[in-house]
Amino acid sequence: MTVTAQPPAPAVDPDKAGGTRLVDRVFKMRELAILLVFLVMIAVTQAGNSEFLSEQGIKDLLLNATILVLVATGQALVVITRNVDLSVGSTLGISAFAAGDFLHGGGNSLVAIVLAVALGVGCGLLNGALVSLGQVPALVVTLGTLYVIRGIDSIWVGSRQITASDLPGGYVDFGSGGISAVPYLALIALAVLIAVAYYLRHFGGGRELYALGSNPEAARLAGIPVRRRILAAYTACGALAGLAGALYLARFGNVDSATGNGYELTVVSAVVVGGVAFTGGSGSVYGAALGALLLTSINSVLPALGVSSVWVLAINGVLLVLAIAVDRVVALRVAEALKKRNARHA
Amino acid sequence: MREPPVLAVEGLDKSFGAVRALHGVSLQLHAGEAHALAGENGAGKSTLIKTLAGVHRPDAGTVLIDGEPVTLHGPADARDAGIAVIYQEPTLFPDLSVAENIFMGRQPRRSLGRIDHKAVNAAAAALFARLGVDLDPEQPARGLSIADQQIVEIAKALSFDARVLIMDEPTAALTGSEVARLFAVVRTLREQGSAILFISHRLEEIFGLCQRVTTLRDGALIASEPVEGLTEDDLVRRMVGRDLDELYPKQDTDIGAVALSVRRLTREGVFTDVSFDVRRGEIVGLAGLVGAGRSEVARAVFGIDRRDAGTVEVDGRALVNGAPSTAMAAGLALVPEDRRAQGLVMGMSIERNIGLTGLRTTARAGLMDRRAERSRSLDWAVKLQVKYARIADAVGTLSGGNQQKVVLAKWLATGPRVLIVDEPTRGIDVGTKAEVHRLLSGLAADGVAVLMISSDLPEILGMADRVLVMHEGRLTAEIPRTEATEESVMAAATGRVA
């Protein structure tokens, strides 16, 4: 900054300023690079296999992403506060089973979903309370609750399993049904996503999540109720994992004690690929959702291209690294271009 | 009979472990009065402020608002009571925009409690206009220079329209003109009836702004009195307990061969075509307004940032681009301006922080020699009068000024041939400041080439053999000691001369 000779700040031509703002905004969208990678991938696949974007194909693509999108959205909330929730896989597993068990006993579908969400909220509250009240590293705590919830799930479920025939037909049909190519589940995920994103952008509570992730000490000094916010983020994350559990049940019609095992790594990958930094304070849930879409789509793209299963894992990994790297390089380039354009001494 | 003080404390005690930071301190802030808090580094000023802000809970004593005793459970309580605080170290959210930083938690709302982003930005722009600075409200706080961060902190505090405005060394990183503008705003606030508590180690600022001054020494109250009738020497005596030696003990030295030679140094968009020499035994001052690019030049010379063009030579040997380790090996040292981010590892002990620049030199057979490390650190901590309980304490527990001394110690301990100091005395009390100046002077006398960047113009004028001035990323003037005056330097710094 520079002290100007005349007190009033130099007036900039408003039209020009408005124009550059918009360009800047689009440029600055961290999500752009991922979207690009995604679109290129889809285009290439479609070129190789015209069945890929058939109605059924699109439906499958969306359905596959739905559950991960939900969980990644919740995870992003937590990661933005510079924490992490590794227990989402376990939470998803236990709430999916709870919902299934309830439906098996002849329960109402809507109540089952509420039950799953409530169980997720419970797990989230537990995590949030441990992390925020104890002020202890989230990584350790949630790795611990990952094990605890998974263990309790295993003990409770034992070797039982819920299969599609145990569920009301309507529930399972809902899991695979939709409005032409758009599945109901995807609509739910989209609604949740938009709501969360809007809250994060336009409400004080949302901005405070960013603030406290960006600089926890400053957040305390600014009088932000740090503990309450962290608790809320974890609770929301748990709730979304619970909801995802209920949808998992509808989608796969099949739940046992291993459901959701190892899911945390997928979720963390999605969030990271989506540009939500683990150092907190930056990124958006749209990014996380795009990351989820990208990750699940890789798993559909490779089989659709007829790539042998033997190669899938390796290509998957390489693509993941590439996506992150491309995203980074693009972001750096854009930042550089912006800096040069905005340079004061140019 | 006066109204009761807006904010007051009585018999305040606060200890950190074995350190008694405050004992039996009382203080009254009245509406319409600017009150200064003076004291050496580690005297307890920041601790007192944090207690008033609800950050620290006092061990004993009471806080009174409008004469009523209150308990502050946290910063939010203080804020709700109308107390705005600028802490010694900036507390910004690097990922958020400058405007959001200012209004976090108090954003103007639209229907349904949604934030009115336009109004936030407009209000921030208005604040900056009032302070006369040109900052983009939508720019993220990350990457702001220390001075800009300080400005944002000031804007934040002003935005409260607070009854009490507390400022812990807000001017430490600012140059004269920003300070003047800040003071103008603060005076208006005071005239409108706010109470001001102000800390600075620049005594002339205390005399320029404040009506009363309270002095602390080692956590105890020494005096609380009107500024009128007091001289700088009186104040120094109250702070230090003795008379002060000369503040700028510049020795005459034999100026030798060129030690640091910078040619056509450029970093695109930051600074352009900067060339200068520093000779052995010479202290060269580098002046300029905040944001002129002085720190950036220092960083590029030392190799923290890669230069886009130009060369840097130390004793005739060209330095590799972007390699601080080779710069160090060539005998270059850089005392960075931002002690928190660049200078220190807060969780590490004082001893190890000082030791960090000597890892290779104190090692024996590739292993750490802890005894050598400790004696090196102790030596320098003592030389710079660092005030600590134990040398193994985390450096984060030190007061701001003492942290700054550790940064200096860390670099002086390398025995450099060319020393670049960026705001070396930021936050350092007058007593130690003289000591630091004496050290720099002594180093120059021993043949070290010193490049001193400072926003404290008297310091530059008092210490430099030659003054370089930067304006908007270019060197605009080179003024010999004899011709350097406030006017000539400021003229070059604001670009008023060709």
Add this chain to the structure above:
Amino acid sequence: MPDLPLARAVRWDTVVGALLVVLLLASFSFVDGFGNALNLSFLLGNTLPIALIALPMTLLVVAGEIDLSVASTAGLSGAVMGSLWNAGMAIETIIPLCLVLGVLCGLVNGLLVTRLGLPSLAVTIGTMAAYRGIAQIILGSDAVTDFPTQYLDFAAGRIGDTFLPYAFLPFLALLAIAVVILHATPFGRSLFAIGANEEAARFAGIRVRRHKLWLFVATGLMASLTGVFWALHYASARYDNATGLELSVVAAVLLGGIDFDGGRGTLGGAIAGVFLLGALQNAMSLLNVSAQSQIVVTGILLVVSVLGPRVARQIGTARAGRQATTPSH
């Protein structure tokens, strides 16, 4: 805000060490068959892969980075070992080749992190899949089991009738080296600075990127060594060897008090954490505790490990606070 000095009175790594001792004593006295030399050798042998990887991982985490691809690197070097062995190459040539491969894996991670400035968590989640996938391509569905007996015996056997597996001795040597590097060399000291404040470390002339690169390379090397050991110890080279090992390593290292924000921790703590988990699982199995309950116990241990010191500290400060505030009323 730095912690109060009082708050750090008890160091967590000593607590973990003490817990380990208590657990061992209790198991020796109350768990049937625990103290038996054969069982102890099983315990050590099965914990060794985690311990081996925990060594470089601790250094990496202290420097503020992480490598989740270790288990895949181990699997890859096992797979390469198997396929080269099938191709008739001499094992004495294969093992060094596998180690070189590990170095390469580490180098890829390191370059991506240090040159492109990518977060190591993201990079190594990617290479975790990539390396495992390459292993799958190389070895496919084969399981190679016919390695020479003298090597198998070394990897799985113990010294006479004692509780010490042969392989434990080289591990001790590696442990000693790692301890010296982290706690007694300038390099190790730099790692703490890098982990706590990377920018300040750079300003102090520490070659941050080079240091990190070395750490990733060392981690790759140790991971491939572990892969070789794993294939020989279990006499089976498959592409999915050591799947999930990274989570065990991370759990153990976390338990040992290594701060994943970087800049804090000791190797002693990490290794104590590794053997605490190993011994606990062994004792629980001998006590016929089901696998599910073991998971719960492990989880609770992790939570308590971080919560315990905090709660103790908060009770301490609360009490101190009460004492300080009561007189003023």
Add this chain to the structure above:
Amino acid sequence: ATACGGTTKDSAKDDDAGTSSHAKADPGAATKKGLKVAFLPKQVNNPYFTTADKGGEKAVTELGSTYKETGPNSATDTSGQVSYVNTLTQQQVDAMAVSAQDPGALCTALKQAMKNGIKVVTYDSDTKPECRNAFVSQASAEALGRTQVQLLGEQTGYKGEIAILSAAQTATNQNTWIDFMKDELKKPKYKDMKLVKVAYGNDDAQQSFQQTQGLLQEHPKLAGIISPTTVGIKAAAQYLSGSKYKGKVALTGLGTPNDMRKYVKNGTVEGFELWDPAKLGELAARTAVALSSGQITGKEGETFKAGAMGTFTLGKDGVIDLGKPTVFDRKNIDDYHF
């Protein structure tokens, strides 16, 4: 002492001392009671293994011995399974029935167990023959492989492209079955059926799901899928039943009646097959007891009586076959509950 100065596959010839005991089998020996028999499945909490182990438990108790089950929580935690073998060795059980996650990885530990006098029976998934006394096979691999192709042939009218959705690429038993399937397909009556792809779903519901999608996108003309794994067939059925391919693409393989009931009834699946896991567990238990009692030692040609199940003869390498699998379809599925 090798040409190239190193130890290679050729120079390291099998010099394993035979681990099988020199004792001779005594078919008439009394059945011992009070033995400790442990079951170590690939994964506890897995419904298939739970059913099998329940069968084992029933037999063990019936024979007057004590039963216990222990095992890892994950089917890919090989080192975990090794630790459990070690633990059982340590606890000095008399016999253990193991379903091996890996044919080689358990060997050292199992040999160690046999050295300590413990009888080792593998069931469902075998190890290398020298690492156990006997293997109880769910059905001959040949029969399983061929019958699945026969089933699919009937369902598709012996025409069109077909694919296989297997478990992990390393799954030993799946791979043997697939080999027999390919062999069966060479017969002239399958000349119009073409195997276009073998996909792997890693026994993970989601992956199997997506692999099925991929198969159908890549080969739109696919007529049928064989999935010789309970997880795979279930996921494939769930995908098909919710997609436009329902009833158009035939699906068969190995599944459990409980899992598949819904899909058989809603017309997604016509028929599939499986052995009875409870019987498998029972036979494993009876073999273990027979070994401990000295009635058999694990050599080819020995015979023993397995209660109501009848008399069994040990085949080559000590393999005991359970018998032919059962085919489940709309007519009989409600008679089975596992």
